[in-house]
Amino acid sequence: MTGHIRIVNDPIDLVPLLITFNNPEYKLIYDRLSKNWMTEKELSEDIEPEQVTGCLALLKKGNLIEEQWRMPKPGDKPQKEYKTTYSRFRANFQCTMDDLGDLIHASVSTDEKLRDIVDVIEKEVRGGNKSLNDLARNHNVSPVFIKGLAKRLPNLDVKGQGLVFVEKPGE
Numbered sequence: 463m464t465g466h467i468r469i470v471n472d473p474i475d476l477v478p479l480l481i482t483f484n485n486p487e488y489k490l491i492y493d494r495l496s497k498n499w500m501t502e503k504e505l506s507e508d509i510e511p512e513q514v515t516g517c518l519a520l521l522k523k524g525n526l527i528e529e530q531w532r533m534p535k536p537g538d539k540p541q542k543e544y545k546t547t548y549s550r551f552r553a554n555f556q557c558t559m560d561d562l563g564d565l566i567h568a569s570v571s572t573d574e575k576l577r578d579i580v581d582v583i584e585k586e587v588r589g590g591n592k593s594l595n596d597l598a599r600n601h602n603v604s605p606v607f608i609k610g611l612a613k614r615l616p617n618l619d620v621k622g623q624g625l626v627f628v629e630k631p632g633e
Contacts, residue, residue, distance in 0.1 A: 465549060465550070466547055466548045466549060466550070467548060467549075467550040467551070467552055468526070468547070468548035468550065468551050468552070469552045469554055470551070470552070470553045470554065470555060471554050471555055472555060473555050473557045473561065473562060473565055473606075474565065474606070474609045474610065474613055474620070475524065475613075476553075476565060476569070477524075477565060477568065477569045477610050477613035477614055478520050478521065478523060478524025478526060478613060479524065479526070479551075480565075480566065480569035480570055481520060481569050481570070481614060482517065482520065482521065482524075482526070484569070484570045485517075487509055487510070487513040487517065488513070488516075488517040488520070490509065491505055491509060491513070491514060491517045491518075491521075492517070492521070492526075492546060495521075495527060495544055495545050495546045496545075496546040496549065498545070499530070499532070499543040499544065499545045500543055500544060500545075501532060501541045501542065501543045501544075502514055502515070502518060502541075502542070502544075503541065505518075516616065518544060519616045520616065521544075521546075523613070523616070523619065523628070524613070525547070526546060526547055526548065527544045527545065527546055527547055528544065528545050528546075528547050529542050529543065529544050530542070530543060531543075557606075560604065561604065561606040564603070564604050564606050564607040564610060565606060565607075565610045567607070567610075568607055568610030568611050568613075568614055569610060569613075569614060576611075579601055579603070579611070580611055580615060582601070583597055583601070583608070583611065583618075583625075584615075584617075584618070586600070587618065587625050587626075587627065588627075592624035592625050592626065593623060593624055594608050594609060594620070594623050594624060594625065595623065597625070608625070612625050616628070
C-alpha cells in the first residue's frame, strides 16, 4: 500500500469519497484496488460490470486511482489496470454547516427529486447556461449543491464558475 496522503482542501472533493464509501459495491472495489493492481475484467468477475465501470469513472474523476498498462502475455492485448492512489486522508477546509449539509445530501441522497433537478440542469447546460450561480438561482439551491451534483454525475464536472460536460472514452 502506498503512503500517499489525500489532502482535501475543498469540501467538494469529499463527494467522490462519500459516494464510494456509501455504496457497498464501490467500497468493495475500492478495497480491492487498495491492495492490488487489477483490471476492469478482474473486478467484474464477481461484481456487476456496470458497477465496476461506474466506480472506476467516479474514482478517476476524483483523482483517487492510478492506471497503467499491464504487459500482456504473448498474443493477448494489453489492458489497463488500476490501483488506489492514497492510503491516508487529511481534511484541511472550513465551510458552513449549510454547505456541508448540501454536499452530503448531493452525495448520498436517493431522493427522486434530485434526479429531476439533475435532468433539468443537464438540459440547461446543454442549452448554454453553464454558470453555477445562475443554475443555483434557477433551482433555489446553493452553488455548492450544484457543484456536489456535478461531482456525483459521470458526465458533468466543475470548471471555474461553471459546469462542463465530460467526454466519455471513445467519443
